[in-house]
Amino acid sequence: MAQLFVDPAKVGRARDLAGRIADQVQARIDRHTTVSIERTALRLFGVAGTGSTGAPVANLVVDRLQQANVLGKGAVYWLGRALKDGGSDPVKAVERLLGQPGALSPLSMAEERALRDQMRREARAAAGELKRRVRERNAFKAGLQVGAFEGAPLRYVIVATGNIFDDIDQARAAAEQGADVVAVIRSTAQSLLDYVPQGATTEGFGGTFATQENFRLMREALDETSRRLGRYVHLTNYSSGLCMPEIAYMGAAERLDMLLNDAMYGILFRDINLWRTLCDQYFSRRICAYADITINTGEDNYITTADADEAAHTVVASQLINEAFAHRAGMKDERIGFGHSFEIDPDREDTLLRELALAMMVRELHPKSPVKYMPPTKHKNGDIFFAHVYDAMADLVAITTGQGIQLLGMMTEALHTPFLQDRHAALKSASYVYRAARHLGSDLTFKPEGIVARRQREVFDRALALLEETARDGMVAAIGRARFGDVARTETGGKGLSGVVQRADDYFNPFLEILEGRED
């Protein structure tokens, strides 16, 4: 299948370096929490719905605790204390609690223990319910066909009408035409909201809001469709942004199969504060690990801003870092979908060879992981006929190199979010190319001193050098130098820094305990 021409010792070295880079950062992650992590913990305890202003209750509670400067102890702790006194409205209860004189002083040792035990029990019950739903999904899936055929990439398409009901119509149609994965793209700039909107929504721009109700509606429709087709249709959404952990939680609750979830994407492409994203990605990935959600990393984005040929090594280096972070969040290789893409400028020569080189390398560096391959986007323009052929070459690389998931390119990429007919053409074309080249990858070998092999080695060497530098100077410094995605960010810049909170010594988060396997 895919061939790797890189010296295994170099691969080993690169993994070591990536591990070191992650470790340097992980220590700090483990000392902090964020408003979003805390909101997530509350949500597990059933804190749902919106207050009178339309703001989610979880936000109201956490904001109040932060104002009071007590969030470092963990929102669940305060929720427990507030609800102990009776009442069921968390906002009012917390308000009342904080209003009490001496409210912030600790309880007696016994009371503390009882409270925590009680909350742990509730957390276990809620997490167990989550797990049950995930198992149900897994069993449902096990009874169905998955993908076009053994070894075919999962055909991943996007719906993005802004209206969940149009999305459902289009997702169903896509599934009926062969889509294996449906991604509902989020409305422009949702990632910058520090709360998750509520309910079924019909007015997004360039995408549809990620809400728990939208997740539920879509998954329900796809369950029905999967059953009818006898083929499982996966659902995915985006967890990156200021609400990574919450969206991961909602995804888990609504049995999403995948989530876009990258350790650095928010920092680089949404100018979210570096520590905020690093803390949030950790917690959100713990949830993904718990709920058998496959994550998709976002290295493909690097080469939509930087030159794809020039920056190929940043993709490779970043994937190893993303992997190291994912491992630290308890994720298995089988659930890490490394993102990369066919963004090479079609005006250049031998681009198919250069792409094969990279696609094989990414594939083979992570042999157990379902690599996610993205289509050309940046060099497309309004010539839909050309774009369609350009996409077909990406399909060919995907099947030939055994990519696990392929986001199908749209011939109208440069024009609009996909129309029904665009998806139709993409699915028909990809299905044809997969069929036509089904065993091509196993029938051929590349010459060890050929263009493909040399390109692989060259890119890997540069990735290794970048990892050496990053390990030496630290990830923060590397990001400060715009080493990834051509974007420079600082530790103190970006949105959402104020939402990062140091954990108190007696920080309490029973959900995290469960996710980290520390509950007993």
Add this chain to the structure above:
Amino acid sequence: MAQLFVDPAKVGRARDLAGRIADQVQARIDRHTTVSIERTALRLFGVAGTGSTGAPVANLVVDRLQQANVLGKGAVYWLGRALKDGGSDPVKAVERLLGQPGALSPLSMAEERALRDQMRREARAAAGELKRRVRERNAFKAGLQVGAFEGAPLRYVIVATGNIFDDIDQARAAAEQGADVVAVIRSTAQSLLDYVPQGATTEGFGGTFATQENFRLMREALDETSRRLGRYVHLTNYSSGLCMPEIAYMGAAERLDMLLNDAMYGILFRDINLWRTLCDQYFSRRICAYADITINTGEDNYITTADADEAAHTVVASQLINEAFAHRAGMKDERIGFGHSFEIDPDREDTLLRELALAMMVRELHPKSPVKYMPPTKHKNGDIFFAHVYDAMADLVAITTGQGIQLLGMMTEALHTPFLQDRHAALKSASYVYRAARHLGSDLTFKPEGIVARRQREVFDRALALLEETARDGMVAAIGRARFGDVARTETGGKGLSGVVQRADDYFNPFLEILEGRED
């Protein structure tokens, strides 16, 4: 580049058999002439234009000679005798001659010799003039770029508006967008006319009439375009049909670069009499050899009627037979463009591998020849987006396996003769694929026991068996059994048999002498 997995001994055996098949037939060819061959010889002597009924003068003369049962001596002989008595209108002169008592009795030995010498001198002068024009074309071409880059297939496109002036507009536009070869498709059923129409024409169906004036106009336009672009744009047309030799002559006179010219196409696909086609192909190929015209054979057609997977071996066998015939007509390998095509049903599996197998085999069986690769046609329907991708896969096979000439597929193949915008899309796509996969063929190797290698051997074995059968029973019997293109024909069936005439012992054709290198 292309790999051949077939035992060289088998290849040797197959060539021997093909040679034997051709030899069996060639003996008979050498004893006959046809009305079209004779008309061609007359045309070399300047017999041009049409008579009062609109019929070409060459036809009037030859028909008259045939009526008089004297064509076996050669039309040029009679022309010489007729014009000896003065006058310049060949029809009137021949009429007068035949009207004379004793017209058919031979002249004195000396007079005979003088007449023949005189006609030979004139033939040499005319053929020399032809050669001069060809050399001029070759020199012109030598000063220009040829093809997209060294090793790229020549991008061959079709114009077929029915109107030579629209054709010219569209051919120019195609050349400006990268076309290397322009083929003017002939009007439906022209191949069944036993004369060549005259002048510039504007009313064809599904194509434009092949006339000498149309050839001239188009070549003139392409000369101008080639000069402007600095890239040589080849011109091609079709010589198959009832006027193979004449069209070859006109093509030579107007400096065409290529001609569709197949030893069996007319028999199988136009139901032209078997011997008529075999005789005509010989003479027409002698002209092509003389005028440096590359011929394109038509084996691609076999798999537009028969199943492409099933009948692949007939393509391979027929190409070897076509080669043997071409050699017997004095053609160099460098001028034989073997036709084959990507007609495999896209609904099947591993079609890209099966295609690669065949394309490499055809390529390597004829290493010095500019193999001509045809696109998918039969399995296309009105879904132009799909068809465009299907064509791109053919482009990929073409560049990867080093085909010499590629007829570019049109996304509207199932709908109409190509529009300007169809050609635009095809050229843009092919140019991209060539660029993207420029060195792919030399970077990879197929496994010797893989699907590709096995498919090659399987097809070759079946081709060999077919050649064994054909050599044993003769070509006439094989065609009678529908061994080629799924069509059965008999020796005495088909159109144009009456135009086949036994040569007299003193058959005279100075043009043939020159073409066969017998002139001195």
Add this chain to the structure above:
Amino acid sequence: MNLIRPYGDRRDDGLVQLAFTLPVPAGAKAKEAASQLVKKMGFKSVLVASMEPAGERFSVFVCYGRGDFALDFDRVEAPEVKHPKHGFDALNARIAERLGRPIVVVGACIGSDAHTTGIDAIFNMKGYAGDYGLERYPWFRAVNLGAQVEPAVLVAKAKELNADAILVSQIVTQRDIHKENVRALIEILKGEDLWGKAILVFGGPRIDHKQALDLGFDAGFGPGTRPSDVANYVYYRLCEKLGLPEE
């Protein structure tokens, strides 16, 4: 009432993709011309998505436009060939029983059109897409004259065999040559006894039932037709013509 409209991004948004060539060199003026043309076609919010020079004197455009073209789907009428469909054996048995004689059909691809594969798909023994051709049916007498058959020759053969049905194929349709050909055929038929008697069937990749009716045929068959579709149709239509009671 069931109004339908083109559906691009959202239901009823009326979005349509167009592509065409204009005989002008690429440039701002050409782009504006393309946009104006698409507006003339009745589209709004026109986007000229791409303008590509197709040589020096032509430009190729891809456009998107939003059109307010709606149609009441409930009122769309598409004549369809409708009758029960029997398998090979069942149909033969039925003909034997109810007609007691083979059905005679003559077919050809007429005019200068040399494409035989379409008519062959319907007639030849081996058939098409796994479905036997008419020549295989014991209760059909099927005569395929092949391609490039003059209308008069087809009619003569049909007369000679006293054909129940005449099957005409046309593949080449450039500048409506197929219509010319079948009109010529119909003209000749009109002078014959066969007129009104023989079932007239028209087929080809750019033919549909409606168009065939308009041209004076009894039925039209388009891409993907199977021989058994034709066999069943001819049987039912013949019963109808012969006034045999419905089964």
Add this chain to the structure above:
Amino acid sequence: MNLIRPYGDRRDDGLVQLAFTLPVPAGAKAKEAASQLVKKMGFKSVLVASMEPAGERFSVFVCYGRGDFALDFDRVEAPEVKHPKHGFDALNARIAERLGRPIVVVGACIGSDAHTTGIDAIFNMKGYAGDYGLERYPWFRAVNLGAQVEPAVLVAKAKELNADAILVSQIVTQRDIHKENVRALIEILKGEDLWGKAILVFGGPRIDHKQALDLGFDAGFGPGTRPSDVANYVYYRLCEKLGLPEE
């Protein structure tokens, strides 16, 4: 008078390709509906080239039609940004000489649109397609606020710097969000001294000069714009606004 028409097979044949989706399952009725719709658009000789089921409740169509839509090309008016174009050094020299001070430009991609690459291509040092960005020009003072900038923030910055030109980028255009965004910007500007003074430039892949003019800008720049196009334009337009005599 220079009438032009779409050109498919032959000049002026009016042939156009269309593709669209209808919210009905594939079938004879759907095909007829597609054909009728295309006729409603004013096309004749409509060919429904393909009907593909796009799931169970939608169908995708490719059609060809012959439209009698003609346009007098001589009368097509496409406003174009027209002025001489100087190289990097020449332009800087000119500004130095004729204005004697750097030209101040402020730019941003406004609204929730987070695409920075377009505005960056115009501003960033390294530029675009081998052409230096405005930040590199010694005689430009170029301030790029990046993406997701509120119109009010852009206006405030422009006021602060007393900008000669405001450069706005919009990449997301779904349901005309870009128009809403720039209209909001214009509304805010109208209350400011800058109004009428600062040159307003609009850019993006789905923007053209004409559209920008309609929206109240001085100029619009579409796909493939180079920084030097913008630099030269701003220079010339500024000279014009300042009433400097033509060179």
